[in-house]
Amino acid sequence: MARTGRRAGDAGTREAIxxxxxxxxxxxxxxAATIRAIARxxxxxxxxxxxxxxxxxxxxxxxAALPKDPRDIRNATQATHQPGSPGVRLVANFLAQWExxxxxxxxxxxxxxxxVSSSPDVARSLREFLSxxxxxxxxxxxxxxxxxxxxxxxxxxxxxxxxxxxQLEPLASASxxxxxxxxxxxxxxxxxxxxxx
Amino acid sequence: MARTGRRAGDAGTREAIxxxxxxxxxxxxxxAATIRAIARxxxxxxxxxxxxxxxxxxxxxxxAALPKDPRDIRNATQATHQPGSPGVRLVANFLAQWExxxxxxxxxxxxxxxxVSSSPDVARSLREFLSxxxxxxxxxxxxxxxxxxxxxxxxxxxxxxxxxxxQLEPLASASxxxxxxxxxxxxxxxxxxxxxx
Numbered sequence: 564m565a566r567t568g569r570r571a572g573d574a575g576t577r578e579a580i581x582x583x584x585x586x587x588x589x590x591x592x593x594x595a596a597t598i599r600a601i602a603r604x605x606x607x608x609x610x611x612x613x614x615x616x617x618x619x620x621x622x623x624x625x626x627a628a629l630p631k632d633p634r635d636i637r638n639a640t641q642a643t644h645q646p647g648s649p650g651v652r653l654v655a656n657f658l659a660q661w662e663x664x665x666x667x668x669x670x671x672x673x674x675x676x677x678x679v680s681s682s683p684d685v686a687r688s689l690r691e692f693l694s695x696x697x698x699x700x701x702x703x704x705x706x707x708x709x710x711x712x713x714x715x716x717x718x719x720x721x722x723x724x725x726x727x728x729x730q731l732e733p734l735a736s737a738s739x740x741x742x743x744x745x746x747x748x749x750x751x752x753x754x755x756x757x758x759x760x
Numbered sequence: 761m762a763r764t765g766r767r768a769g770d771a772g773t774r775e776a777i778x779x780x781x782x783x784x785x786x787x788x789x790x791x792a793a794t795i796r797a798i799a800r801x802x803x804x805x806x807x808x809x810x811x812x813x814x815x816x817x818x819x820x821x822x823x824a825a826l827p828k829d830p831r832d833i834r835n836a837t838q839a840t841h842q843p844g845s846p847g848v849r850l851v852a853n854f855l856a857q858w859e860x861x862x863x864x865x866x867x868x869x870x871x872x873x874x875x876v877s878s879s880p881d882v883a884r885s886l887r888e889f890l891s892x893x894x895x896x897x898x899x900x901x902x903x904x905x906x907x908x909x910x911x912x913x914x915x916x917x918x919x920x921x922x923x924x925x926x927q928l929e930p931l932a933s934a935s936x937x938x939x940x941x942x943x944x945x946x947x948x949x950x951x952x953x954x955x956x957x
Contacts, residue, residue: 721918
């Protein structure tokens with residue numbers, strides 16, 4: 564099945580596909596990237612990419628710089644060696660995942676936003692990812708908790724949008740820790756506070 | 761200069777161009793729409809479109825369903841015949857401007873988000889629009905007020921993103937008044953409250 568020496572099912576195959584996909588999406592953009600080109604970069608058969616990830620939208624969301632495991636968020640917000648409240652730490656960690664490359668700060672978010680806003684399939688995959696991977700890990704699933712989850716997601720994406728895409732000032736140029744200190748408390752209130760409103 | 765009988769400088773010319781641009785952007789999308797096609801729809805010479813609006817990004821932002829006058833926002837939030845606090849009314853009015861067409865609820869926001877995320881020129885035009893037309897109309901221009909303005913803009917765009925594009929539930933299906941009641945108080949705190957954090 565594999566085109567090269569790499570055998571299907573190798574432990575590293577999934578990671579190799581994700582890494583190849585990340586490179587191809589960043590290089591070509593979501594629309595122009597093809598499963599064929601991603602498979603070629605990874606050195607595997609295109610069928611293997613479909614086998615692991617289902618379709619291009621799902622592969623795209625899997626490669627976007629989102630936490631792969633809801634526990635990553637919980638661990639990060641509970642990491643008491645980091646300063647600030649859980650809300651402040653959540654904002655700091657959310658920003659950090661888009662700012663790994665200082666030369667292209669926020670670039671992964673821009674790529675994600677382009678794809679999500681122009682492809683209903685990618686938007687659906689992101690919605691499924693959020694509800695099945697992030698939301699499903701939480702204990703409180705009542706209506707108020709759902710609204711709070713919607714509000715937290717909205718505030719985080721709006722923050723990234725304003726910092727990386729529209730580049731509003733002072734937000735765009737401020738340090739990550741200042742932004743976390745400014746935006747964290749409102750998130751914190753949604754995470755821990757009473758009713759969602 | 762004009763191609764048709766319409767004379768340059770007619771009082772309705774600017775409105776005719778905006779109306780034609782709105783139709784053309786909705787029909788072709790931002791990238792495919794051309795000033796030439798917009799001018800043809802409006803029955804004017806392309807040079808007149810440049811004269812009034814500068815360039816395609818600025819024309820696009822002018823035609824997006826944003827308030828043309830900062831007083832519109834202030835008037836809406838002070839319209840005491842509408843229910844709720846100023847923050848609740850601001851959210852209700854923000855949503856209403858994207859939901860004029862019940863068959864394509866939120867469509868103008870989706871078109872705007874696509875263009876802003878894929879064109880740095882449109883993002884720049886939106887930033888200028890927000891700072892020169894919306895922000896400049898406010899009285900308090902200190903650093904804390906700028907941060908509050910950044911936070912309000914972020915929360916509103918994140919709300920629209922989650923409701924129209926990712927379509928998180930219960931947010932996507934809830935009535936406008938319920939969303940305004942849920943999201944209004946946090947905006948209200950930023951509008952009227954103490955320090956931005």
